[in-house]
Amino acid sequence: MADRAEHTLQIKELLRKGRTVISDRYYHSTVAYQAANLKGVFDGDAFKWLLEANLRISIKPDLTVLLVIPPEVGLRRIRPRSSYSRFERLDFLTEVHRNYLKLARLDKSIVKVDATRPVEVVVERVLKLMEESNL
Numbered sequence: 001m002a003d004r005a006e007h008t009l010q011i012k013e014l015l016r017k018g019r020t021v022i023s024d025r026y027y028h029s030t031v032a033y034q035a036a037n038l039k040g041v042f043d044g045d046a047f048k049w050l051l052e053a054n055l056r057i058s059i060k061p062d063l064t065v066l067l068v069i070p071p072e073v074g075l076r077r078i079r080p081r082s083s084y085s086r087f088e089r090l091d092f093l094t095e096v097h098r099n100y101l102k103l104a105r106l107d108k109s110i111v112k113v114d115a116t117r118p119v120e121v122v123v124e125r126v127l128k129l130m131e132e133s134n135l
Contacts, residue, residue, distance in 0.1 A: 005057045027054035028103050036095035063133040065126050066104055067115035071097050
């Protein structure tokens with residue numbers, strides 16, 4: 001959370017200077033992954049708590065693109081790697097996937113993009129969304 005707060009200060013400064021900020025992860029990732037990580041450990045609704053805490057210290061993005069891919073497909077794509085992180089397990093990624101979809105239902109500025117499509121199609125869709133958002 002401290003890192004997120006520091007990151008937010010940097011974003012605010014760039015925006016103040018009129019710059020466009022593109023980030024490959026933001027508070028959505030924290031909520032999706034940490035809520036999955038805390039499932040069964042946290043006494044309460046970890047998703048809700050994490051979301052509320054992150055919204056207090058984050059700037060709401062103009063556009064959030066959620067690249068949606070079934071966890072099984074994602075794991076198949078990384079199979080050639082020589083090593084995996086502790087997060088790259090089907091049960092865990094399935095919960096993360098559910099959390100991302102929940103965020104998208106709660107926040108209409110999150111646009112889902114089918115990431116099972118060819119990379120060129122995905123890139124074209126993301127660029128079109130940015131153009132439509134005047135980014």
